[in-house]
Amino acid sequence: MPELPEVETTRRRLLPLLLGRRILALDHGDPKRYRHTEKARGKRVEGLSRRGKFLLLELSEGLEAVIHLGMTGGFRLERTPHTRLVFRLDQGALFFHDPRRFGRIWVVERGDYREIPLLTRLGPEPLSEDFRFPTFWEELRRSAKPLKALLLEQRLAAGVGNIYADEALFRARLSPFLKGKEVEKEEAKRLFLALKAVLAEAVALGGSTLSDRSYQQPDGLPGGFQERHAVYGRAGLPCPACGTPIAKDVVAGRGTHFCPRCQPQRPRPRSKR
DNA sequence: AGGTCTACCTGAGGGC
DNA sequence: TGCCCTCAGGTAGACC
Numbered sequence: 001m002p003e004l005p006e007v008e009t010t011r012r013r014l015l016p017l018l019l020g021r022r023i024l025a026l027d028h029g030d031p032k033r034y035r036h037t038e039k040a041r042g043k044r045v046e047g048l049s050r051r052g053k054f055l056l057l058e059l060s061e062g063l064e065a066v067i068h069l070g071m072t073g074g075f076r077l078e079r080t081p082h083t084r085l086v087f088r089l090d091q092g093a094l095f096f097h098d099p100r101r102f103g104r105i106w107v108v109e110r111g112d113y114r115e116i117p118l119l120t121r122l123g124p125e126p127l128s129e130d131f132r133f134p135t136f137w138e139e140l141r142r143s144a145k146p147l148k149a150l151l152l153e154q155r156l157a158a159g160v161g162n163i164y165a166d167e168a169l170f171r172a173r174l175s176p177f178l179k180g181k182e183v184e185k186e187e188a189k190r191l192f193l194a195l196k197a198v199l200a201e202a203v204a205l206g207g208s209t210l211s212d213r214s215y216q217q218p219d220g221l222p223g224g225f226q227e228r229h230a231v232y233g234r235a236g237l238p239c240p241a242c243g244t245p246i247a248k249d250v251v252a253g254r255g256t257h258f259c260p261r262c263q264p265q266r267p268r269p270r271s272k273r
Numbered sequence: 274a275g276g277t278c279t280a281c282c283t284g285a286g287g288g289c
Numbered sequence: 290t291g292c293c294c295t296c297a298g299g300t301a302g303a304c305c
Contacts (some may be wrong), residue, residue, distance in 0.1 A: 001298060053299080071298050072283085082283090100282040102299060118300070145275065152299085162298065253277070254298070 001210075002069040003053060004126070004159030005202035005225065011050045013217045014075060014094075018045045018057070021089045026065075026105070028085035035115065036107040037085075040065055052122045052158030064110040066119065070102025075218045094218065118154065126157035126195050127203070137188045143180035147191070149252035150180055157195055163208055163232045166257045168194045170231045175263045176249075176256045201228065208232075231257040 002010070022044050026037035040059060047058035057065035067073075076083070076095045084101065087094040096103065106115055113119045123139075124130040139156055150156055151165035160168070169176050171194035174187055183191070202208065202225040209222035210233065216222050226233075230240050235248035239259040247260045 003299095068299080070282090070300085098282095099284065100298085102282065104300095143274095149275085154300095255296085 001071050001161055001163065002073065002207075003161035003164050004050075004199055005164070005205075006207035006223065007050055007053050007055060007069060007159065008203050009207045009217065009223065010069070010075065011048055011055055013219070014055075015048050017092075017094060017218065018048055018087075018089075021045050021091060023059070024088040024090060026085055026107075027088055030084065030101075033101065033103070034085055034105045037065075037105065039063055039107040050159075051119065051125070052154055053161070054116075054119055058110065059107075062110050064108055066106045066108060066113070066116055068104045070098060070100065070104065072100045073098040073103030074216065076220075077218050121155065122158040123155040124157060126159065126199055131157060131192075131196070133189060133192050136192050137185060140180040140183055140188050140191075146177050146179055146251055147174055147183070148176035148254065148256050151195075152252055152254065159199070160195065162254050162256075163229070164195075164198055164202065166232045167198045167230060170257075170259060170263060171198055173262050175265045176251045176258055177265055201225065231259060233257065 022042065023040045025041050026034065028034050028037065040063065043059040043061060043063055045057060046060055049056045049058070053068060055067040057067065059065060074097050076097045079095050080097045082097050082099040083095045084098045085096040085105065087096070108115065136156055140150065143150055147169060148165055151160050151168065152162070166176070168191065172187065172190040174183070174191055205224035205228070206221070207223035208226040208229065209216055210226060231246050234246045235257055236245050238244070239246055239262060242259065242261050244259055244261040246257055248255060248257050250256065
């Protein structure tokens, strides 16, 4: 599932293919999912950035193409059976592949995100200077929601999805069930640092490619972070830290993996006396 | 306010 | 072998 590291890797690989190119047209037959794409016709690609899980393609004449990969979206150099949209360029083409069709594209006036409310509600970029512990801690302690739900909301940090939420909680040794307001400052600090570390490491390895290979780069290259997963997709397998079998449960409606021993359900029982 | 459920999609994998 | 069922998850929205 494309989360921050996968989207960032996609951005880096697409950059040389798109920068300076002119878009001849975006071809598709699905105007509900791919909005106002006619506006991109004839525009030049001036930049490619990322915000959370959104790719932002800066176009000439003050336009912007906003792309969300959904669960299975990605770019390919050749047409696939699940190509949903084609970027026809002055030199070559790029194929938007998306078996489950959860991906979305909007062409808008630059910065006009009225049709994309989530994009305006995103919290800070966890790998940027904007990600600051005091704000993180203030938001965390105000909420009665479980940590897993908070991480998926995109408010504490933009771009975290199911895989990296589970991996960050494991690294911070915090239960996904623990409520924000039950977290102590030291624990919050661990989570803050774990998020940065796990995301940075995953970006450095090109993200995670799962066994269904739904996520890969345009040239077919897989990511390398899946081999570092400590808990995600490892239910029943031994915890890399203590050997206890990894548990799987549902939190916030999502499959959630954790080590019942390293991530106890209650905050660290403070030793009395 | 938080929790839970459903919908949107389709391929993969388990069970029989 | 083959069919049926369930699951997976990013996000929105309904409802308790």
